[in-house]
Amino acid sequence: MKKSFVQRIKVPHVFVLLMGVILFSSILTYLVPSGNYEREERTVNKLTRTMVVPNTFKSIEKHYSLKGALIGDEQEGKASPVSLLKFLSAIPRGLEGAADIIFFIFIVGGIFNIIQKTGTITAVIQKMLDKFANSGIVLIIIMMVCIAIGGSTIGMGEELIPLVPVFLYVSSQMGYDRIFGLALVMLAADVGFAAATTNPFTVQIAQGIAEVPIGSGIGFRLVFFACIMTATLIYVIRYGTKVKNDPSKSLLAGIEYSAKELDVERIPLRKAHLVVVLICIFIFAGILYATQTQGWWLPEMAGGFIFMGLIAAWTAGLTIDETVKAFAKGAEEMVIAALVVGFAKGIQIVLMDGQIMDTLIYGAANVLQDFPKLVAAEGMLVFQSLLNFFIPSGSGQAAATMPLMAPLSDVLGLSRQTAVFAFTCGDGFSNVIIPTSGVLMAMLGLAKIPYDRWLKFIGPLFLILMGISAIFIAIAVMIGF
Helix, strand or coil, X not given: CCCCHHHHCCCCCHHHHHHHHHHHHHHHHHHCCEEECCEEEEEECCEEEEEECCCCCEEECECCCHHHHHCCCCCCCCECCCCHHHHHHHHHHXXXXXXXXXXXXXXXXXXXXXXXXXXXXXXXXXXXXXXCCCCHHHHHHHHHHXXXXXXXXXXCCHHHHHHHHHHHHHHHHCCCCHHHHHHHHHHHHHHHHHCCCCCCCCHHHXXXXXXXXXXCCHHHHHHHHHHHHHHHHHHHHXXXXXXXXXXXXXXXXXXXXXXXXXXXXXXXXXXXXXXXXXXXXXXXXXXXXXXXXXXXXXXXXXXXXXHHHHHHHHHHCCCHHHHHHHHHHHHHCCHHHHHHHXXXXXXXXXXXXXXXXXXXXXXXXXXXXXXXXXXXXXXXXXXXXXXXXXXXXXXXHHHHHHHHXXXXXXXXXXXXXXXXXXXXXXXXXXXXXXXXXXXHHHHHHHHCCCHHHHHHHHHHHHHXXXXXXXXXXXXXXXXXX
């Protein structure tokens, strides 16, 4: 059978894909006018953030030269497009800039492997599969809702990367494919992250910058969470049912994959496993509480996970040697995932080098102020979604855009709460589809799912989620949310 044009397209390796985006962004620095905003440090939720100062944008003349194109030629008061040297060094600098997330991924990967070494995760999962053998959909709903709550409350994302193989195993045992298994964990987390209720990485930072009460509007957000989660569950379950009834309908049909990679030894659930579960839940609850009330960030959260791993190892009776080896193995398995985050950060690095990031933000703000408030509010959603391609960081995007979107909403007659809501939806849902999302590409790599196959699965759902978001933004504008 002759392949279609789309089928003949071969999606490159994630590193090649991200390198291509970095190159494209570097070229943009020669084409897009440069400019910048003044910035100031402000403390939001006990964390110091560097953010833009509204109404301070200034255009900057570009300096072009052969030397500048090759190794850089800085001139005071002028912007320099990204040189060949800066393009090549964007990845190392991206790794440096994303060091906190990268090392957090290594640590959490090691800790989860320690817990896996105790047999707890496998034993609990197998017990749940036995318990819900005749009602798999109930188990699916329970797992996805729990993960979504974690994303919505504390912004879980990177922490779940090490658990991808576990959910692939669950999916395999229930008769589904790897796309379904990845949806159980990654899609649930991202949907929860976007439908933020108390997410400290997005809604709390954005509310702090917009100077609206932290935690306000939670009733509206809970209704939105319920609607968006219902739509996601229906979509995922429908796909899973189709694949289970006819495996040839899987979007991964025709892609070779050894099912033996998902073979897991049968481990009976023992009392020690239940104790480890209770300890992990208790410590995780403590991390959640401290993140919400004590200003904990990635280093403190990583410390909490290290404590969790040590206590779990001691409770299960692992030796020091076994614990260290398990940690090293878990961290080792996260190398690709961690590098992907650094590559993605390199995109933002070159845009800042060429000083065009602020130009893009300034241009969007100017366009939005010329529209009626309902259209402008929807425009904020679109703008935040597009910008997430270049700034795939919730907290980073909040610091870059909310100081502008908040006063713009005043001019347009919108509430600042609506501007925050547009930001959380735009930043959050696009994470399931943009190739510059480090977490998405890392999880796709672990699951060995080609990006084009994932895109075919997630595309329709992404449009549904954005449509629901647009409806809720319209409601927010009408009720003065």
